[in-house]
Amino acid sequence: MLRVYNTLSRSLEVFEPVEEGRVSIYVCGPTVYDYSHVGHARTYVAFDVIKRYLRLRGYDVVHVQNITDIDDKIINRARDEGRDWREIVDEYTKDYLEALQKLRVLVDVHPRVTEHISEIIDFVQKLIDSGHAYVAPSGSVYFDVDTYPDYGRLSGRLDKKMWSQEEFASEKKNPYDFALWKARKPGEPYWDSPWGPGRPGWHIECSVMSSKYLGRRFDIHGGGTDLIFPHHENERAQSEALFGEKPWVKYWMHTGMLQVRGEKMSKSLKNIVPLRDLFRSYDPLVVRLWLATAHYRTVLQFSDEVLEQAKSNLQRLRGAVQLLKNLAKEVEPEGRLSDWELGVFREMLDARREFYASMDDDFNASGAFAAVMKLTGLVYSQVSAKPTYLLVLRALRLFEEFNRVLGVLDEDLALGAAEVLPVDELLDLIVEVRAKLREQKNYELADYIRSKLSSLGVQLMDQGEKTRWILTRA
RNA sequence: GCCGGGGUGGCCGAGAGGUCAAGGCGUCGGGCUGCAGACCCGAUAUUUCCCGGGUUCGAGUCCCGGCCCCGGCUCCA
Numbered sequence: 001m002l003r004v005y006n007t008l009s010r011s012l013e014v015f016e017p018v019e020e021g022r023v024s025i026y027v028c029g030p031t032v033y034d035y036s037h038v039g040h041a042r043t044y045v046a047f048d049v050i051k052r053y054l055r056l057r058g059y060d061v062v063h064v065q066n067i068t069d070i071d072d073k074i075i076n077r078a079r080d081e082g083r084d085w086r087e088i089v090d091e092y093t094k095d096y097l098e099a100l101q102k103l104r105v106l107v108d109v110h111p112r113v114t115e116h117i118s119e120i121i122d123f124v125q126k127l128i129d130s131g132h133a134y135v136a137p138s139g140s141v142y143f144d145v146d147t148y149p150d151y152g153r154l155s156g157r158l159d160k161k162m163w164s165q166e167e168f169a170s171e172k173k174n175p176y177d178f179a180l181w182k183a184r185k186p187g188e189p190y191w192d193s194p195w196g197p198g199r200p201g202w203h204i205e206c207s208v209m210s211s212k213y214l215g216r217r218f219d220i221h222g223g224g225t226d227l228i229f230p231h232h233e234n235e236r237a238q239s240e241a242l243f244g245e246k247p248w249v250k251y252w253m254h255t256g257m258l259q260v261r262g263e264k265m266s267k268s269l270k271n272i273v274p275l276r277d278l279f280r281s282y283d284p285l286v287v288r289l290w291l292a293t294a295h296y297r298t299v300l301q302f303s304d305e306v307l308e309q310a311k312s313n314l315q316r317l318r319g320a321v322q323l324l325k326n327l328a329k330e331v332e333p334e335g336r337l338s339d340w341e342l343g344v345f346r347e348m349l350d351a352r353r354e355f356y357a358s359m360d361d362d363f364n365a366s367g368a369f370a371a372v373m374k375l376t377g378l379v380y381s382q383v384s385a386k387p388t389y390l391l392v393l394r395a396l397r398l399f400e401e402f403n404r405v406l407g408v409l410d411e412d413l414a415l416g417a418a419e420v421l422p423v424d425e426l427l428d429l430i431v432e433v434r435a436k437l438r439e440q441k442n443y444e445l446a447d448y449i450r451s452k453l454s455s456l457g458v459q460l461m462d463q464g465e466k467t468r469w470i471l472t473r474a
Numbered sequence: 475g476c477c478g479g480g481g482u483g484g485c486c487g488a489g490a491g492g493u494c495a496a497g498g499c500g501u502c503g504g505g506c507u508g509c510a511g512a513c514c515c516g517a518u519a520u521u522u523c524c525c526g527g528g529u530u531c532g533a534g535u536c537c538c539g540g541c542c543c544c545g546g547c548u549c550c551a
Contacts, residue, residue, distance in 0.1 A: 265550090305486075310498095447510080
């Protein structure tokens with residue numbers, strides 16, 4: 001039974017989608033004013049893993065992750081650099097989408113704020129009409145927090161004194177009212193509206209886009225813990241006030257922050273790690289594996305050490321898959337299983353069961369990873385010692401199953417076990433020639449071949465007279 | 475100050491009262507014996523889970539007190 005930690009209730013809840021068999025997920029995406037950084041990756045990979053597991057579990061999942069392409073920071077940056085704000089948006093949107101691709105994060109819909117202005121205006125007008133918002137003298141529109149009694153519950157801020165927000169206190173009814181629509185300032189981009197020229201407030205966009213793509217109620221709203229207050233609190237107020245249905249979101253899920261040397265990432269600390277830089281040092285799949293095998297709610301520490309660890313882990317996984325594929329070429333179907341084979345098979349099923357049990361437990365990815373490594377160990381120590389058709393094929397199938405969540409072994413598993421590429425045959429030939437050199441004790445040439453292949457990303461592993469090879473990267 | 479998260483081996487990190495504390499990295503030893511690498515086997519948290527007290531037949535896990543770290547508290551994933 002799948003259980004999920006809901007920030008709103010602060011407890012683990014049995015997962016039951018609003019609509020049976022379907023799961024709708026909305027994740028707060030970036031404001032595209034700068035390069036995507038590893039903190040973003042933390043959240044995006046986490047929800048990608050969650051989404052992939054739900055699909056593995058048989059749910060039909062829709063994953064929406066927005067792009068905030070108009071906001072104070074974009075405007076400020078454009079002004080500072082003397083560039084058109086749309087250039088800024090295009091440049092960093094491109095960076096963001098490329099990073100997602102490299103990290104194998106599969107998002108179904110990327111709605112942009114600027115493409116939903118009419119829907120936003122419509123939403124704001126309805127809030128005004130229903131008495132939840134008011135137009136200020138400047139033409140800005142504010143949400144009247146006093147009309148929403150449940151304010152503060154998501155973040156645990158039940159005292160009004162903890163609700164203060166934003167600027168323009170002079171024209172707001174209360175200091176904690178927040179902007180739905182901001183009247184135009186000189187030199188800023190704007191859109192016409194019933195209340196005058198202006199642009200959307202930050203919080204309204206997510207209410208609008210989530211309901212457009214997922215409906216008035218949906219299952220999972222995700223983001224980092226830093227968004228709980230005020231952003232998610234405000235979103236909740238907007239949508240529940242307008243729709244009058246509670247809960248608007250069934251499960252609020254928040255990823256832990258990612259730190260560098262025990263501290264948060266920030267510009268002032270100069271410790272932000274842009275993904276484009278990180279990918280120069282590490283294969284993006286190494287980064288993905290690191291993030292994909294951490295529980296989504298824990299606080300993560302970024303360091304070379306953890307990435308080197310992930311690198312070793314990825315190599316180990318790849319080696320096992322390659323080994324299985326090589327073995328698959330050698331084994332043939334058989335009839336009955338020996339007791340030993342049955343025992344190994346059972347242990348594989350144990351690993352599978354542990355994988356699901358862990359992921360069902362609030363998406364405990366680190367526990368699931370332990371199960372993956374258990375399978376890996378079985379391959380190296382048992383399956384390879386006495387390769388049999390069933391064990392080899394079942395192990396491969398299991399890796400494929402796990403990889404539907406992990407997403408780091410696509411290329412390694414890309415071909416069916418029985419497929420043989422010309423490059424495979426060529427490598428086998430080279431290995432055969434090298435074997436003959438070794439027979440003649442021409443080790444110099446044999447080592448030369450090994451070294452050259454290694455620099456091409458092909459690692460040779462000698463074991464007695466037999467030599468296996470795996471493809472490596474980086 | 476308020477709200478919230480955390481404190482487990484050299485490092486990372488699991489662990490809803492009972493399974494001599496999962497898994498990974500690293501380190502050490504051995505094997506596989508041209509060398510290397512990969513892999514396999516073994517070892518690696520005992521005044522044992524930040525400190526003190528309590529509950530219990532039994533606590534890392536519950537309760538009380540204390541110490542320490544981190545995040546949010548006006549648009550930061």
